[in-house]
Amino acid sequence: MEQSIKHIWTLLKKDILLEVRQQFSFYGILLYIGATIFVIFLAIEDPDTRVWNGLFWIIQLFVCINAVAKSFLQESQSRMLYFQSVVSPQNFVFAKLLFNSLLMLVMSLLSLLLFSLFMGNPAEQLLAFTGIVFLGGWSLSLVFSFLAAIAAKAQQNAAIMAILGFPLIIPQLIMLIKISDAAFSINAKVPLTPVLMLVALDAMVILLAAILFPYLWKD
Amino acid sequence: MKNWLFLIVLIFINxxxxxxxxxxxxxxxxxxxxxxxxxxxxxxxxxxxxxxxxVRLDSKISKLEKQQ
Amino acid sequence: MDAYMNKWWWKILAVLLLVYTIIAGLLFDVPRIQILNETIRNLYFHVCMWFAMMILFTISVVHAVKYLRTNNLKSDILSRHYAVVGIVFGLLGYATGTMWASYTWVDPNNPAAASFGAIAREPKLIGAAIALLIYFAYLVLRDSIQDIDKKARISSVYNIFAFAFLFPSIWIIPRLLPSLHPGGDGNPALNPQDIDDRMRLIFYPAVIGWTLLGVWIATLKVRLSILKEKNLLSK
Known part of the structure; x- marks a missing residue:
């Protein structure tokens, strides 16, 4: 147990270090967020809350695909072979999930800031909405991390991730949009059940990743 | 129109x-x-x-399987 | 594993059940309900498409799990073909669903209802569309990989992962969105209160009959592709 935590921590540190050293990819995603929001800002002046909500989550979806896609693709075949000899597949996939979650949390916060800056923030319960954004970003990053592993094994690009992932993410996206709707009005309480369901789905993804990843990883 | 739809839903809920x-x-x-x-x-x-x-397709495939 | 494929008894059973479904489904008494009128008989045909689809997808996933456990390529072939036949049933269910809906619970005076969009928003159809999209993606993923073993392994993993999502979505979505569909906010026809005893006598045999027909078609395809593989190996 202790050893596996150490392994996960080392792998996580390696990913963060890589991210810090090769800043172009981080800035690339940042620019992607900025450019998309700017285009929407010019295309739609002053969207009403429902449009704002829908656009925000769709953008989160695309940001997530772009942010997470490279996590497995960047590992070359020889490097993967090296990892296989030193760590267990579970530790490897947990480290990746953790790293992508962190990355996506940062990206969610930034896109929320940019969105509020350009198009205003209709959320009346700002704190609750920020929490929902984090939860949503986390859910999206978990699902797409696993799909990135599949896409990387199939030697495919981010396009196949979208094909594989969109049907799976629909229920979570609908739930997120519903919960956000509640955060947009002053006196509506954010419903607890969908939040719990989202957390349960996240737990399911983690479990499935732990069970299924070993099959993806061996060649 | 709303009433009409409501009626259908009611019918089914019962x-x-x-x-x-x-x-x-x-x-x-x-x-x-x-x-x-x-x-x-x-x-x-x-x-x-x-x-x-x-059925014809099935028996044709069976024949092919026997030939092997 | 494949002994059942060459047996005739279950195929005959499928045909008998379906003949019974057609005769009894069209002739027997059904509850008289406003708006549905005679279209209530669609339960024996349209709803069975969904049941057959879900059962076939479930069989496909079971074979995917089997493949990951045994690495036997035959399981992968089975998994693939059950998924394809499941898609066929799903498409039929989608088409008949939109057809039935547009004649019963869509307001004929509202021009917006004439568009496909008004019907496609229905939660049950969304669930079905998700299932279809998942298995289309499964086929695309399969075709994008060249190596046979790798193809089998990766697509089995996706099959299991996606299927694990499919059930929550089918359960969650109808409870989140407003629906006109019979069965209120649950899953229709699964709830014992939804259908009449007389209808149950035909409905359950119909589900079994349509599913067996799907299994029959799938096994034919499986046997053909196994033959093809053997030919390739012997050359």
Missing amino acids: KLSLAQNENAEMADIMRRDGKIYVVVAVILIIFIGIILYL
Whole structure:
């Protein structure tokens, strides 16, 4: 147990270090967020809350695909072979999930800031909405991390991730949009059940990743 | 329109057997004339035709499997 | 594993059940309900498409799990073909669903209802569309990989992962969105209160019959592709 935590921590540190050293990819995603929001800002002046909500989550979806896609693709075949000899597949996939979650949390916060800056923030319960954004970003990053592993094994690009992932993410996206709707009005309480369901789905993804990843990883 | 939709939803939420309405219009005349049997016969012929095709396909594949 | 494929008894059973479904489904008494009228008989045909689809997808996933456990390529072939036949049933269910809906619970006076969009928003159809999209993606993923073993392994993993999502979505979505579909906010026809006893006598045999027909078609395809593989190996 202790050893596996150490392994996960080392792998996580390696990913963060890589991210810090090769800043172009981080800035690339940042620019992607900025450019998309700017285009929407010019295309739609002053969207009403429902449009704002829908656009925000769709953008989160695309940001997530772009942010997470490279996590497995960047590992070359020889490097993967090296990892296989030193760590267990579970530790490897947990480290990746953790790293992508962190990355996506940062990206969610930034896109929320940019969105509020350009198009205003209709959320009346700002704190609750920020929490929902984090939860949503986390859910999206978990699902797409696993799909990135599949896409990387199939030697495919981010396009196949979208094909594989969109049907799976629909229920979570609908739930997120519903919960956000509640955060947009002053006196509506954010419903607890969908939040719990989202957390349960996240737990399911983690479990499935732990069970299924070993099959993806061996060649 | 809203009322109309509401009515349908209500009908279904209740148990179907309770919500039965003897006044609902059914194709009773068609049944009395016996013309419904024509429809049944046509559908059955088409269905049996497709099944015969499947059976032929099945036995052909069986033959191929035996040759191997 | 494949002994059942060459047996005839279950195929004959499928045909008998379906003949019974057609005759009894069209002739027997059904509850008289406003708006549905005679279309209630669609239960024996349209709803069975969904049941057959879900059962076939479930069989596909079972074979995917089997493949990952045994690495036997035959399981992968089975998994693939059950998925394909499941898609066929799903498409039929989708088409008949939109057809039935547009004649019963869509307001004929509202021009917006004439568009496909008004019907496609229905939660049950969304669930079905998700299932279809998942298995289309499964086929695309399969075709994008060249190596046979790798293809089998990766697509089995996706099959299991996606299927694990499919059930929550089918359960969650109808409870989140407003629906006109019978069965209120649950899953229709699974709830014993939804259908009449008389209808149950035909409905359950119909589900079994349509599913067996799907299994029959799938096994034919499986046997053909196994033959093809053997030919390739012997050359």
